[in-house]
Amino acid sequence: MWFSHKQEKVTQHNTTQTLASLLTNGIDVSINELIQYQTKTSLINLAAKKDLHGKMSGNYLARSKGRGMEFDEVRHYQTGDDIRAIDWRVTARTGITHTKVFREEVERPVLIATDLSDNMMFGSQLLFKSVQASHLAALVAWHAKERGDRVGGIVFNQQKHTELKPRSRQQGVLHYLYSLSNIHQNTSEALFNSTENTSNNQNLAQQSFDENCGRIRQLAKPGSLVYLITDGNHLSQESLRHLTNISRHCELVICLITDPLETELPKSNKKINVAVTDGTNKQQLLIGDKNLAQKYKQQAQALTQTKEALLTKAGARILHFSAGTALETQLKNGITSWTR
Incomplete structure (x- = not known):
């Protein structure tokens, strides 16, 4: 958003306060900010939505x-x-x-697959998508632990992954949270030191996403509740094949994380030329042009609808989250319907 100087000061102050309450700078992920979600488990409900076919003992x-x-x-x-x-x-x-x-x-293991690839390391307002994904993964993990479920899953980027077999009690949750923090730091460092061009990074991220969907498929036993937290930018026929197979025997929930800048351009009363880049290619955008803003928004909506159609066909339940608003605010205000 583009504001007057006074409005900009107010917005910056509110953002600073929100980041402080979340114990984060919006860019990095620490254990402390993930542990605090232990007290927010009432925000969600992991009750089973479909038939379970797991071992005959549990909750x-x-x-x-x-x-x-x-x-x-x-x-x-x-x-x-x-x-x-x-x-x-x-x-x-x-x-x-x-x-x-x-x-x-x-008995129902809860498996959480969190995508912390380069494409998730982006944010225009409050948090990086990767940080919001980590917060959401922590909330799901703590809630599962409170219900007595075993918690495990995968945390991955395009360079490495950590696979965690489902564990019960707090140990399983903490193991997952430490993996989130470590992989996130690894992504930041690799992105900062990368000499690869954007095209090579995209190909590597695509391959990694496909492979990790395959790993989730191998890890998910019948009756599991599987959460995949990602922006969905690297969906392919291969990854959809794995996800379809998972949904046949498990309950599959896809949490799509988006940034406000990915859905619409900032509003401005004046027309301003701004340079944008993906790290390699550069182009100009005219902020304040209503026709361009409308076209941009329509293209973003079409892309989202395409993702939803593919994931729905794969048998997944889809939830949307924004990186521009605190997770607790979205859930309390009903911006995202967890139980739909």
Whole structure:
């Protein structure tokens, strides 16, 4: 946004206050800023949205019925039913043999895959997309731990990845948070010292994204809840193939992180020529041109709709988050519907 000098001062002050409350500078990721989400787990709900097919022990009721711990109903006795489950009171009252039916309890690992590639190291207002992705991953991890789930997953960029098998209790969460911080620092350092041209970096990031979607597929056991946190800029037929396979046996949620500058140009009462670059190519943009702003916004919306269509076809549930607003604010104000 383009403001008057007074408005700009107010905006900068508000941004500084928000960053201070989040314990971040908006560019780097520290353990302290991720640990604070332990107190914000009420903001989300990880209740299962589809049938679970995991091991028969845990905190979630399966849709199937069997010999479990949670009573479900009484029905007529059928050949093959366990005689230990016969409900003698109902049988005596009706004169017909009835048996109790229970629901199985299902254990559900929560796998979080966080994309911290070069394309995530961008932010125009409050946070880098990579920082917002890390905050979201921390919130999901702490909430899963509170529910008694095992937490694991993958943290990756185009140079390296860390794979974490699901663990229970706080140890699993902290292990994941340290991986977020370490990989994020690795991405920053690699980006700063990189001598590769943009084209090579894009190809490397594309290959890495495909490979890590394959790793998620291998790690995700049937019945898992899988979160992929990314901007979706490197979706391909290969990665979509892996995601489709995951959604057949697991609940797959894709969290798309965007920056405000990726959705629309800054507003200005005056026409201003600004230079933009991707690190290699340069071009001029005329800020304040209504026709250009409208065209830019329409192209951004079309790109988002294309991503959504591909991911929906792959069987994923999609949630949108902005890097320009604090995560807690978005969830409290209903900007993002977590349970839809």
